Amino acid sequence: MQYSAAELAQGICPEGWHIPTDGEQNTLDQNLNDTTCDANRGDRGCANAGTKLKVGGTSHFEGVLAGQRSPDNLFDYHGINALFWSSTINNDSAFSRSLRSSYATVERHDYPQDLGFSVRCLQD
Secondary structure (H helix, E strand, O other): OOOOOOOOOOOOOOEEEEOOHHHHHHHHHHHOOOOOOOOOOOOOOOOOHHHHHHHHOOOOEEEEEOEOOOOOOEOOOOOOOEEEEEEEOOOOEEEEEEEEEEOEEEEEEEEEEEOEEEOOOEEO
16 A cells, blocks of 8 residues: 555555455445444444454455554564555545454554555455
């Protein structure tokens, strides 16, 4: 995502694919959740969608808990968290989704763009 400020940015994704917007990620969250969740939620929203997105879940997406890269180039939280950028910028931050080993939810955050997160690619 670095160096791109456009929603639907191709980024690292192959031709014909793009990094999903915050809205596209919310659509996935809603489709996997047992009840409607707030699109503008913060921590620990969208119950059960997180479990379905993790490795072995029922969504057919294998959300590996790969952790993150910090601004000082340290890799943290491997096996504990998975964070995925969206292509939606929010001031100096960008929206993301996170999965945690200890929660069944998928969380929505906006984090500074100097962090290193995973991305998922969505077909155009």
